[in-house]
Amino acid sequence: MPRFFNTAGPSDPGRHYTLPILARLPRVRRLLDQQHYAVLHAPRQSGKTTTLLHLARELTATGSHVAALLSLDHGAPRSSDLGATELSLLDAWSRATAISLPPDLQPPPWSNVTSAPSAPSAPSASEAPAGSRISAALRAWAEAAPRPLVLFLDDMDALRDDVLLPILRQLRAGYPTRPAHFPHALLLSGLRDVRDARDVRGIVSSDGRPGAAHPFSIKAESITLRDFTREEVAALYAQHTAETGQAFLPEAIDRAFHLTQGQPWLVNALARQLTEELCPDPAKPITRAHVEEAKEILLLRRDPHLDSLMSKLEEPRVRVILEPMLAGSMLGSVAEDDVRHALDLGLVRMDPEGGLTVANPIYRESIVRALTFTRRASLPHLPATWLTPEGRLDKEALLHAFLDFWRQHGDPLLAAAPYPDVAPHLVLMAFLHRVVNGASLDREYAMGRGRMGLCVRAHDETLAIEIKVWRPDQKTDPLPEGLQQLDTYLASLGLDTGWLVLFDRRPSAPPLAERLSAAPLTTPGGRRITVIRT
The missing domain is CATH 1.10.8 (Helicase, Ruva Protein; domain 3)
Structure with a gap:
């Protein structure tokens, strides 16, 4: 069968188009050769499991090591019970290594091994007290293995912190006895860095956040997988x-x-x-x-990859990042851990020119579509008065349709928006999504700019829209700044006309019926635009 592009599960170079697997992890072999314990973290479906599976097979095939990829996901169903989780993991690891390793390299049966050869009466791994079974099993395997043992523990995020942390402590306790009595080298792999796991019994800071005691102090470093160039x-x-x-x-x-x-x-x-x-x-x-x-x-x-990411949008730690990004404002007093959490999810990245930005245009579009879905579903039927008989976009008719829509439905939809600080943006985009069916709607937003840019492209017509909000803490009208920003936006698109939409969110603002208006204006750059106040 010919090869194809893989979107589900680890990639197999024999079946899937695959880039050189270790090219994005150039340092990992050095870490393993130096007997290090480290963390590999990267967003979902970025290639972690594919890379570790390939590396385990390569290390074992060369005859230099016994290497295996073991998943922590098997402990998830019992993740509230440490002892049951350990037994579930050991059972799953036995079955996995029976398939992936030849008999002489497989771990000894957990029920037949002791935690220490010098203590014949010591319990077997399965009989050891909860909280010591993983270390007993790994010790027995390292001592029985004919070559240095290298382990990759994948799916770290499957375990709750109150179960993950005791397992990390077992790894930390066995670390000084490597390589003779514990794995020669080890990589923990997951979505987040292990620094985000916190000891629930540890100190709590004044703002109620868990203490910062490091749960895996033996790690040499945290590495990640970059995206493709x-x-x-x-x-x-x-x-x-x-x-x-x-x-x-x-x-x-x-x-x-x-x-x-x-x-x-x-x-x-x-x-x-x-x-x-x-x-x-x-x-x-x-x-x-x-x-x-x-x-x-x-x-x-919206395949599972996108669906999984979009399910994070209501998390408070994600919302405090994305809401100001959509509004074009600064992050303010957001905790560093929250920023790192959004980075680890892969939703955002650090822009080379500075500041956070959404990771890519597809995610950017997915985020807005997810946040406006209910608003779009709530919209009534809108007659397509903005289309000419030839099916082209009539900008003047679209303007009147928007004003009528906002007059009738703006306030109720604003009240129900999921991110209140950007409610006007979301409702306007929901309206545009409905009316530009069959066209494209591009967005430009990033923190610190105090604006959002929209670009509607339908047939041969292009409409650029700049959104500004007059917030309660602003004393002056944002019109002058908005005109300058729209000038810049229009210049970047090669356009001479556009809309500047000013949403007045001040408690002292006049009633909607009085302030809703549209008027022509000339920008400092000489462009004829329409200013819409609502």
């Missing part, structure tokens, strides 16, 4: 071209990289949609337009 995306897609003859045009590769920023699952998901659904004929080259179509399908379908 543009060159790596091109190389991955080139494997398909080499095997099928189907070309990805340079414009398609550029667009795919821009939309995904190299996030591995997104890169593969776009390519799979392109090669299996949109362009299954290998004689048909893949263009930028095809990539745009594939992006829309992914956004509408």
Whole structure:
């Protein structure tokens, strides 16, 4: 069977188009050779399990080590009971190593091993007290193994902290006895860094946050998997071209990289949609337009990868990051741990030019669609008065439709918005999503700019919209600043006209019926625009 782009489970180079697996973890072999214990953390579906599975097989095949990938996920169903979790993990690890390792390298049966050969009466791993069974088993395996034992413990996030922490303590306690009596080297892998696990019995700070006692002080370092570069995306897609003859045009590769920023699952998901659904004929080259179509399908379908991320939007730790980003304001007194949590999820990244930004345009669009879904579902039927008989966008008619919509439905929809600080933005975007069906709606937002930019593209028409909010703590009208910002935004798009929408959120603002208006104005750069006050 020909190879294909993988979007589910670990990648197998024999079945899937796959980049050189260890290229994104150049330091890991050195860490293992130096007998280190370390942490590998990266967002979901970024290649952690694929990398560790490959590395375990490679180390074992070379004859230098006994290496195995063991999942902590098997302990999740019993994660409130430490003893039951340990037994569940040991049982699952026995079954996993029976498949992945030859008999002479497999761990001794847990029921037949003792925690210390010098203590014949010591309990077996399965009989040891809760809180010591993992260390007893790993000690027995390290002592029985004919080669240095290297372990990769995957899915760290599956365990609750009150169970994960005792397991970490067992690893820490056995660490000084390595390599003769404990694993030679070990990698803990998961979504978050182990620093985010906190001892529930530890100190609590004055703001109620758990204390900062480090649960895994033996780690040499925390490493992560970077996303693909543009060159790596091109190389991955080139494997398909080499095997099928189907070309990805340079414009398609550029667009795919821009939309995904190299996030591995997104890169593969776009390519799979392109090669299996949109362009299954290998004689048909893949263009930028095809990539745009594939992006829309992914956004509408919202596969588990995107669904899992979007389920985090209501978490308080995520909301305190994304709400100011949408509003264009600063983070303020957000805790460092909350920023790191959002980074570990993969929702945001540090922009090379400084500051946080959403990780990629597909996530950016997914976030807004998820936050506006209920608002869009709540909208009444809107007659398409903004379309000409030829189906083109009539900007003046769209303006009147928006004013009528806001007059009738603005306040109730604002009251129900999930992120109150950006409620006007979300309701306006819900309206635009409804009316630009079949067109594109691009967004530009980032912290510290005090604005959000929207760009509606329908047929040959382009409408740029700048959103500003007159907040209760602002003494002066944001109009002058908004005009300057809209000038800059229009210049970047090569446009001479646009909308500036000013939402007045002050308690002292006049009633909606009095303040809702639209008027032409000229920007400092000489562009004729429409100022909408609501």
